[in-house]
Amino acid sequence: xxxxxxxxxxxxxxxxxxxxxxxxxxxxxxxxxxxxxxxxxxxxxxxxxxxxxxxxxxxxxxxxxxxxxxxxxxxxxxxxxxxxxxxxxxxxxxxxxxxxxxxxxxxxxxxxxxxxxxxxxxxxxxxxxxxxxxxxxxxxxxxxxxxxxxxxxxxxxxxxxxxxxxxxxxxxxxxxxxxxxxxxxxxxxxxxxxxxxxxxxxxxxxxxxxxxxxxxxxxxxxxxxxxxxxxxxxxxxxxxxxxxxxxxxxxxxxxxxxxxxxxxxxxxxxxxxxxxxxxxxxxxxxxxxxxxxxxxxxxxxxxxxxxxxxxxxxxxxxxxxxxxxxxxxxxxxxxxxxxxxxxxxxxxxxxxxxxxxxxxxxxxxxxxxxxxxxxxxxxxxxxxxxxxxxxxxxxxxxxxxxxxxxxxxxxxxxxxxxxxxxxxxxxxxxxxxxxxxxxxxxxxxxxxxxxxxxxxxxxxxxxxxxxxxxxxxxxxxxxxxxxxxxxxxxxxxxxxxxxxxxxxxxxxxx
Ligand code: FAD
Ligand code: SF4
Numbered sequence: 151x152x153x154x155x156x157x158x159x160x161x162x163x164x165x166x167x168x169x170x171x172x173x174x175x176x177x178x179x180x181x182x183x184x185x186x187x188x189x190x191x192x193x194x195x196x197x198x199x200x201x202x203x204x205x206x207x208x209x210x211x212x213x214x215x216x217x218x219x220x221x222x223x224x225x226x227x228x229x230x231x232x233x234x235x236x237x238x239x240x241x242x243x244x245x246x247x248x249x250x251x252x253x254x255x256x257x258x259x260x261x262x263x264x265x266x267x268x269x270x271x272x273x274x275x276x277x278x279x280x281x282x283x284x285x286x287x288x289x290x291x292x293x294x295x296x297x298x299x300x301x302x303x304x305x306x307x308x309x310x311x312x313x314x315x316x317x318x319x320x321x322x323x324x325x326x327x328x329x330x331x332x333x334x335x336x337x338x339x340x341x342x343x344x345x346x347x348x349x350x351x352x353x354x355x356x357x358x359x360x361x362x363x364x365x366x367x368x369x370x371x372x373x374x375x376x377x378x379x380x381x382x383x384x385x386x387x388x389x390x391x392x393x394x395x396x397x398x399x400x401x402x403x404x405x406x407x408x409x410x411x412x413x414x415x416x417x418x419x420x421x422x423x424x425x426x427x428x429x430x431x432x433x434x435x436x437x438x439x440x441x442x443x444x445x446x447x448x449x450x451x452x453x454x455x456x457x458x459x460x461x462x463x464x465x466x467x468x469x470x471x472x473x474x475x476x477x478x479x480x481x482x483x484x485x486x487x488x489x490x491x492x493x494x495x496x497x498x499x500x501x502x503x504x505x506x507x508x509x510x511x512x513x514x515x516x517x518x519x520x521x522x523x524x525x526x527x528x529x530x531x532x533x534x535x536x537x538x539x540x541x542x543x544x545x546x547x548x549x550x551x552x553x554x555x556x557x558x559x560x561x562x563x564x565x566x567x568x569x570x571x572x573x574x575x576x577x578x579x580x581x582x583x584x585x586x587x588x589x590x591x592x593x594x595x596x597x598x599x600x601x602x603x604x605x606x607x608x609x610x611x612x613x614x615x616x617x618x619x620x621x622x623x624x625x626x627x628x629x630x631x632x633x634x635x636x637x638x639x640x641x642x643x644x645x646x647x648x649x650x651x652x653x654x655x656x657x658x659x660x
Pocket of ligand 2: 498499500501502578579580582583588589590592593594595596605606607
């Protein structure tokens with residue numbers, strides 16, 4: 151009997167494993183404390199994974215496959231992957247073991263160890279999910295001084311013939327339409343309500359409670375609307391094409407108190423759990439656009455394709471190129487604690503209050519909220535990237551290390567010293583005011599730098615540049631801001647730094 155492992159984020163119905171029923175194969179899946187406890191996850195994330203796994207198991211069985219499935223409370227469940235596999239292999243008298251390559255380094259290591267322990271012929275398979283292999287990116291940038299997403303993305307467009315006129319020229323005459331993607335949302339373009347789902351969330355919630363699984367965030371059965379089967383994921387994709395694609399690019403960077411999702415797809419969980427493949431998402435969107443070209447501009451579509459064909463694959467490539475050392479990188483030597491309000495949302499800073507509350511309530515914040523609100527503040531207050539990583543890895547529905555780590559440590563915290571981003575993503579309050587309506591309802595005044603009611607971001611920004619001068623020496627992209635800093639009078643800088651240090655040392659007061 152062949153024993154095949156399916157991990158919780160390998161729910162890919164299209165995988166070649168499942169195209170034929172083999173009575174000699176037993177699939178093994180397990181809900182385990184090993185996975186619920188390696189970081190404190192958002193409760194919706196654990197619930198979404200467990201429901202999706204159960205749905206996948208049902209689909210396998212409905213299609214004639216044989217499955218051994220351990221629920222969290224199964225008495226046979228040792229709660230550890232190594233022990234479970236040893237046990238099942240012995241009980242089932244397995245003659246070989248097969249697994250799909252995991253996306254996380256920790257599981258990759260564990261599966262290598264398991265493979266040597268089992269004393270069986272072992273074979274690993276591709277997940278058939280990504281458009282690049284683990285090592286493609288390393289090969290692509292071989293011998294180059296600096297990696298840039300843009301060149302990788304263009305190469306991917308050519309390689310897969312995505313939105314190309316011919317082998318060399320992109321459709322629409324340019325590769326990048328980012329300049330037309332920077333609008334503030336004012337309510338002028340309405341967002342239609344989403345379809346509501348009815349799911350038995352309560353069963354999993356009480357299972358987690360019974361087993362005292364520690365989680366963060368909130369769950370409300372009525373509002374839980376993450377897709378947990380392939381059919382539901384396809385519905386979310388259709389909803390995106392029909393209602394959101396039309397303004398995706400326009401409002402990609404916008405933030406608004408009343409609209410948490412704006413025109414974002416919320417497809418990350420569907421893809422990261424492998425229920426949808428990135429290629430089918432891209433193809434579906436492009437097909438939809440081709441039949442609605444009179445309504446949907448190319449900039450909306452290109453902006454979306456770039457995220458998946460470009461950023462998503464790129465981040466995964468960087469992860470496998472740089473791990474395991476990447477996880478320890480702290481180039482700027484930041485050591486401060488992440489403020490307590492990241493777990494409660496209790497802060498007078500309206501932007502942080504909104505972005506954090508939303509994350510706690512929905513296990514979701516869109517890219518700019520993650521980068522320019524929570525990430526920006528954590529970097530400006532010089533928080534330890536280990537703490538920042540732990541928060542991001544736990545709180546978001548889509549947080550799996552291969553994509554979380556490079557986004558958090560790299561893009562957001564600049565802890566890799568410039569592998570992912572060429573400069574740190576930091577800003578004063580004026581960027582936040584430009585892209586959102588948060589500042590209107592805030593206790594602080596975004597235009598002020600000093601005084602009790604001045605926006606904290608303003609002084610934190612200059613303090614950060616001053617504290618980290620040495621690291622930005624020679625960074626061309628920082629030269630304009632550094633020269634403005636150098637022109638500041640010493641008295642002004644001292645006053646800014648005093649307030650910034652007070653904010654850093656007393657986060658509970660802000
Ligand atoms: P949309 O805005 O609709 O974008 C479409 C898709 O593009 C996403 O579903 C996602 O698959 C992909 N995508 C967009 N940006 C990125 C990116 N920078 N890297 C990789 N894929 C991208 N994404 C995760 O999937 N998991 C994470 O744990 C994660 N952590 C992040 C941490 C920080 C600090 C930052 C700044 C970003 C992080 N991202 C992460 C990237 C991005 O924020 C999310 O993919 C996106 O917000 C998911 O929402 P959506 O599906 O509505 O995305
Ligand atoms: Fe955030 Fe400052 Fe605007 Fe308040 S004023 S919402 S703290 S940027």
